[in-house]
Amino acid sequence: MNDISGDDNEPIGLFDYNAYTPLGNLYNGNNRLNAFHINNFYTKETPVTIEVQDSYDGSVNLIVIGDEKTPIIINSGFSVLTDNKYKLTNREQSADTNKYQVANLIEQLSLIRNSYAANGSEIKLTNIELSSVKTGGQLKGGNYTFYLKFGDDDYNQTDIIAESRIVSVFNGTDCIPSTISGTLADERTDKMVELEIVGLNHVYSKLYIYYTREYSDVQGYRMTEAGVFVEPFEMTTGDSQKV
Structure with missing residues (x-):
């Protein structure tokens, strides 16, 4: 050439x-x-x-x-x-x-990226842990479940490798039970959620966060929607990362 x-x-x-x-x-x-x-x-x-x-x-x-x-x-x-x-x-x-x-x-x-690092050591299982639900956001009310995929620099994604527990988002605060109230349909709250990803696999470089939200429509019927954060999070060094 x-x-x-x-x-x-x-x-x-x-x-x-x-x-x-x-x-x-x-x-x-x-x-x-x-x-x-x-x-x-x-x-x-x-x-x-x-x-x-x-x-x-x-x-x-x-x-x-x-x-x-x-x-x-x-x-x-x-x-x-x-x-x-x-x-x-x-x-x-x-x-x-x-x-x-x-x-x-x-x-x-490596075409198959499994649970072992390049040096042969086993990589820890990855978990999604709830760090906090706090004010300062605009999340819609409902019960959220978050899912994690890893991605590489070419934006290829793994299958879902971790799932969070249910995270409830509502008006008010559980510190003062009398202020708590639910939401209907797409009603927004003043809440934001912070998650911690524990057990990062540094074969990859990106974190893709998906979610489902269960909520009640104005007629009282149980509804579910699903989505994904538009941009992936860049993976940081260390074993865990907050997003």
Whole structure:
């Protein structure tokens, strides 16, 4: 491959079919990209199956499955254009997810992200705990249940991995029972909810919070609505995080 034009973010190049050039998307302890070789994961004697999958930005994913190894997924880092040309694709999220680091290849490439960290230690179960219900918000009244999904830098999400207990939001305060009253339909309160996520899995970088709300309509019928916070929360360091 030879760069011929384009801007600094996504240069365009010309394929050289007379020479073999491996993927150049691996940082090897420095700030320069190096060739990515499959022997970073497998020996030459290991039989592997490689499947090609289109990705959202015109590049392709290589899904590599080998004996007794966790399947891995490698993004090519470029898309194919006409006239034997290619374009390098940069993913400008919180991390450039098609550029890889030798130090954490397992976390970046593992297709199956389970309950074990890269060093083999077991990750704690994740829980959603209620930190507080306090004034200063505009939540609709009702009984809320919150759900958590983890996400990576490409905004891929896990299945639901944690569920909170029921959190009741109403007018008044339980410190003064005489002030407590329920709400109807979409009536808002002056309340906000603070949750604590305990047992963060730092294979991921984002927290997606979903919820269901049970409430009474104006006729007294029990109703349920569901939703999600529009923007995910960026995961912080440490074992727990308040949201």
